[in-house]
Amino acid sequence: MYSEKVMDHFNNPRNVGTIENASGVGTVGNAKCGDIMRIYLDIGDDGVIQEAKFKTFGCGAAVATSSMATELVKGKTVQQALEVTNKAVMEALDGLPPVKVHCSLLAEEAIHAALWDYAQKNNLTIEGLKKPVDDIEEKVKEE
């Protein structure tokens, strides 16, 4: 049911781990629905994402989207990272089964949550960044 890319990112997830004193950390999802993603970002003074790490509790798609999302934002500026949407994550993984689309939304949301944390810590306003929603299921329903 999963593409080869999804299976590759599930079997060999990139960027698993944590970052000590990360510039921003975002945790989204809840254990009730079975997916929790936490993304750590290390952002340089120039606003470029030096490193991205993740920890995820969830299904194969949740792990693969976390892995791909961290890959996509590495080396990007904060503004560029905001443009890494769930659709970009899905396309990079050659698609997801319909019931797993919410995993890609979770990945996008986790990146945004980490960026929000970074902005809060540094008193920055990032254009186009909204406060992350707590409950990803609400967002799924709106889509």
Added chain:
Amino acid sequence: MIYLDNAATTKMSEEVFDAMKPYFCEQYANPSAIYSFAGSAAKAVDEARKKTAALIGARSEEIYFTAGGSESDNWAVRAAAAFGKAKGKHIITSTIEHHAVLHTCQYLEKQGYEVTYVNVDAHGKIKLDALEAAIRPDTILITVMAANNEIGTIQPLKEIGAIAKKNHILFHTDAVQAYGHIPLNVDEMGIDLLSASGHKFNGPKGTGFLYIRRGVRIGALIHGGAQERSRRAGTLNTPNIVGMGVAAELAARSLDERMKKEAALRDYLIDRILKEVPYSRLNGHLTDRLPNNANFCFEFIEGESLLILLDQQGICASSGSACTSGSLDPSHVLLAIGLPHEIAHGSLRLTLSGETTKEEIDFTVEAIKQIVERLRAMSPLYEDSIKRGDINVQ
């Protein structure tokens, strides 16, 4: 490949296949026909009916062949509801039934019936006092499964049957997981209606039966010809019925020995997992459980990930996680025994067969240990628990 999903389906035995073969291209006559060419098919169907009945202490004429367990469950519950509606429209069932029963009950609720879903205890056993307390003057049916498909807990059928009889209420049991796996007797257990499915005990898929006690006058499922005493019309599926009959005969013959062998291996599996995988738990009853069923929860990890990684090592298993149920909620059975959502998501069901070996179990345990460790290493829940000091990591 190591196949540990025998609750989902079983391998059809070669003997069953051999017995079925003549009824496709050679003895293809409609068993209901009058000419002598149909005699062999008719006789084979009769034989199958006898063998199927014998395993539960029933009479042949009380066996009604269907196309499987879900059909039998639907028929039993809907027909019993229709039959009883002059007396009342109240049905009692449990919270851990298979969806074939649960969704039928929900359908009946929309038709104006009332259903009481009796709770189970932490081991998945129905609360008998609550069951008895739920009985009302308008209660027409008690439907409680013989053994649970996920956690393997065996229900106290004899006690439930006695309660039903005392209160003059029909008693149906979904015995899809139990038939051919544990001893069942419709008279001793006071069962009026019993559903079973052929492919769960090494028979062919697409075949099952409903036992209807003589004198229980529930209506027909399919109207048409006079097959199955005019209660389930349609040309009999001779090869499948013959196959299920042979499977029942083989199951009866091997029952005692197989139960002992499976239970010993199951207990070995349970012991090893609970001892060697930290933060694991067994779901279901320790002793009153199907001999071939083991169901675990591994904290901090999610079931689908576990299944994919087991599959990569050639191990077939199943889980009650939301991702495998196609909804956002984990299994209703695991929630009913009181597990929190995040733990229920990390469940694993391993169901053995009479052919499962100790070597296969050892290989599987090693695989589980390694996979659980790997998934925990990437789990934020595990990380948080370590930080909070809830768990100790050596």
